[in-house]
Amino acid sequence: xxxxxxxxxxxxxxxxxxxALATPGWWKFAVIGLALIVLAGFxxxxxxxxxGIGLTGKSRPVFWGALITTFVFWVGISHAGxxxxxxxRLTQAEWRRPVTRAAELLTVFSLITALTFxxxxxxxxxxxxYWIIPYDFSRGIWPNVRSPLVWDPAAIGTYLTGSxxxxxxxxxxxxxxxxxxxxxxxxxxxxxLSLGWRGNSRQWRLQTTAGILLSALMLPIFVSVHxxxxxxxxxxxxxxxxxxxxxxxxxxxxxxxxxxxAVVTMMALMRWLWKWDNFIRPEHFDxxxxxxxxxxxxxxxxxxIEILYSLYxxxxxxLAFRDMQxxxxxxxxxxxxxxxxGFFIPVPAWFFKRVRNSIPLMFWTSISVNIGMWLERFLIIxxxxxRKQPFVYTWGSYHPSLVEIMMILWSLAFVAMNMLLFAxxxxxxxxxxxxxxxxxxxxxxxxxxxxxxxxxxxxxx
Amino acid sequence: MARKSILGLYETPDAGADALDGLHAAGIEAHDTExxxxxxxxxxxxxxxxxxxxxxxFPAFGAVFGFTLALLYTAGxxxxxxxxxxxxxxxxxxxxxxxLYEFTMLNAVIFTVVGIIFESRLPNxxxxxxxxxxxxxxxxxxxxxxEDNKASEVESVLRRAGALEIKTA
Numbered sequence: 001x002x003x004x005x006x007x008x009x010x011x012x013x014x015x016x017x018x019x020a021l022a023t024p025g026w027w028k029f030a031v032i033g034l035a036l037i038v039l040a041g042f043x044x045x046x047x048x049x050x051x052g053i054g055l056t057g058k059s060r061p062v063f064w065g066a067l068i069t070t071f072v073f074w075v076g077i078s079h080a081g082x083x084x085x086x087x088x089r090l091t092q093a094e095w096r097r098p099v100t101r102a103a104e105l106l107t108v109f110s111l112i113t114a115l116t117f118x119x120x121x122x123x124x125x126x127x128x129x130y131w132i133i134p135y136d137f138s139r140g141i142w143p144n145v146r147s148p149l150v151w152d153p154a155a156i157g158t159y160l161t162g163s164x165x166x167x168x169x170x171x172x173x174x175x176x177x178x179x180x181x182x183x184x185x186x187x188x189x190x191x192x193l194s195l196g197w198r199g200n201s202r203q204w205r206l207q208t209t210a211g212i213l214l215s216a217l218m219l220p221i222f223v224s225v226h227x228x229x230x231x232x233x234x235x236x237x238x239x240x241x242x243x244x245x246x247x248x249x250x251x252x253x254x255x256x257x258x259x260x261x262a263v264v265t266m267m268a269l270m271r272w273l274w275k276w277d278n279f280i281r282p283e284h285f286d287x288x289x290x291x292x293x294x295x296x297x298x299x300x301x302x303x304x305i306e307i308l309y310s311l312y313x314x315x316x317x318x319l320a321f322r323d324m325q326x327x328x329x330x331x332x333x334x335x336x337x338x339x340x341x342g343f344f345i346p347v348p349a350w351f352f353k354r355v356r357n358s359i360p361l362m363f364w365t366s367i368s369v370n371i372g373m374w375l376e377r378f379l380i381i382x383x384x385x386x387r388k389q390p391f392v393y394t395w396g397s398y399h400p401s402l403v404e405i406m407m408i409l410w411s412l413a414f415v416a417m418n419m420l421l422f423a424x425x426x427x428x429x430x431x432x433x434x435x436x437x438x439x440x441x442x443x444x445x446x447x448x449x450x451x452x453x454x455x456x457x458x459x460x461x
Numbered sequence: 462m463a464r465k466s467i468l469g470l471y472e473t474p475d476a477g478a479d480a481l482d483g484l485h486a487a488g489i490e491a492h493d494t495e496x497x498x499x500x501x502x503x504x505x506x507x508x509x510x511x512x513x514x515x516x517x518x519f520p521a522f523g524a525v526f527g528f529t530l531a532l533l534y535t536a537g538x539x540x541x542x543x544x545x546x547x548x549x550x551x552x553x554x555x556x557x558x559x560x561l562y563e564f565t566m567l568n569a570v571i572f573t574v575v576g577i578i579f580e581s582r583l584p585n586x587x588x589x590x591x592x593x594x595x596x597x598x599x600x601x602x603x604x605x606x607x608e609d610n611k612a613s614e615v616e617s618v619l620r621r622a623g624a625l626e627i628k629t630a
Contacts, residue, residue, distance in 0.1 A: 008599060009499055009500065009597075009598055009599030010598045010599055013597070013598060134534065134537075134538050140541060140542060141542060142537075142538035142539075142541055142542050143538055144538075144544070145534075145535045145538060145539060145553070145556055145557060145560055146539075146546075146553045146556040147556075150560065151556075151559045151560070151563075154559065154560050154563040154564070155559075155563050157563075157567070158563045158564075158566055158567040158570075161567060161570070161571070162566070162567065162570040165570060165571065165574040166570075168574075169574055169577055172583075173499075173501075176597060177499065177597040180594035180596075180597045180598075181594075181597075191586065192586065195578065195583040195584035195585065195586065196583060196584050196585030196586045196587075196588055197583065198495075198497055198585070198588070198590075198592060199497050199498050199499055199596060199597065200495045200496065200497055200604075201495070201496055201504070201507075201509050201510075201511070201512060202512040202514075202580075202581060202582065203581045203582075203583070204498070204501040204502070205504060205511070205512060205514070206514060206516065206577055206580050206581045207501060207577075207581075208501060209514070209516055210516070210573070210574075210577040213516065213517070213520065213573055214570065214573060214574075217520060217566065217569055217570050217573060218570065220566060221563075221566050221567075221570075224559075224562060224563065224566075228559060432499070432500060432501060435499060435500035435501075436500055436501050438500070439500050439501075439502060439503075440503075
């Protein structure tokens, strides 16, 4: 890390609270624009509930389409938070500091968005409640815990609750800071939310221990969530292309690939919108790109292994399915776009330092990854269902309807709008982490070079 | 006798550490002093008493509680509506394991957060101890809780260490 900038605590407060304590000119326009899309999305959903799910492109035998694809996509994006925050916290990677909160926040909002998609997809949202929660005491009908329909909410609910608490605990010192910088109703709000934080040794010690302990607890949850989402498909033995033993790790690594790419997208936007050049520096993009090379290559290996395993079995149906998925129109085109955007454009590009250190290029390559990753989920779900299966007796096809396209747009606007609303009241970059970095880092001389070094805890006596 | 909370504000960590040394030399107990900062300094940076905590017990309790809750939910719902599938046992253990795992982890996390708040001695919304907003801008605060008759002695120790300002509450 060669780009360390020395700033006083006051400077850090002023620069990082510029979004929370003042309203940037562009903010209102952006929020109003996004809110209009969000409202249009809610109206579309209401229209669909009223008219029925015939408005979607779903029809026999393709009953899972763009809505479930988008559900898996957002669960994938949500893996950014814990991957970045927990792993980097546990390994004490210095470059995590400006990234963690935005990543955790992305986890929270993308999970909330993901959770809405099965509800939208089901068409009759009120029925979801008694499929999941054992409340119907009068009739004695209970949720079926053998069904992935119960596993998903259990896993995602756990991950969402844990992520919100993780985010809140790390926000406590900054809430105390905001309380000290505000007056009136905002002061009251931050006083209550900060729970009376003072910043004494005991509270800081607990804060540090909490970061590590919660990271260690969240990591196994993070692995389980996309594994369980993958079992929605993998335990369905009747659908070719789904019944695969490698689905759990394949989905997890795919989720990390898309999630970390989404963090890059967000970091680039944050730097550009709030002018946080002192905090979000090219070195952070460089480190994230190096991480993405490893993750992306591992994910690509899993993609190839999945295809290889199905070909190696020499089962006629599996071979026919792969032939359709990879070589037949229109899936062939989507398959090529998926590979090019998900792997062949971004990963080789990240081998070049000039790309890793260029924020516009990192922004566009990260967008490319997520176009590819959405298509990956689409190509797993739809072609498999479109084939004639033993129990559906018919072939089918699918294309997303305008209602489904609107719901996808709604999800993007919903996440972006919530991020902007959060940024208006809370800091997107953890202030205390930046300040700690200033305390722990120091310039040392090695020979004739002066380099920034990071010092750690005192030696045990 | 009534107690007072006296806050000395310092510009540098060294001055804060000097103030704490002076207070200890004047016979003030470690548990009556508190160092307030806007930054997590390394433990013992001010020569302060390093507090002990029992945070690690909380996730263990939470995990046991969550596992029990999940066992009641999964076994209870299956036994309440026995659905025999292919002659297999009513309790589908592999499926139960997923819910058991998630509930165990969920409650471990919730109890950990409760533990963090409890062990941090929060919420503390109506604290009467002295505080200054400039602490979160970089000043170091040394707070002493002492009896009224010791207040002037404490203030002079804090001043000798170079306090920018003394506040009393």
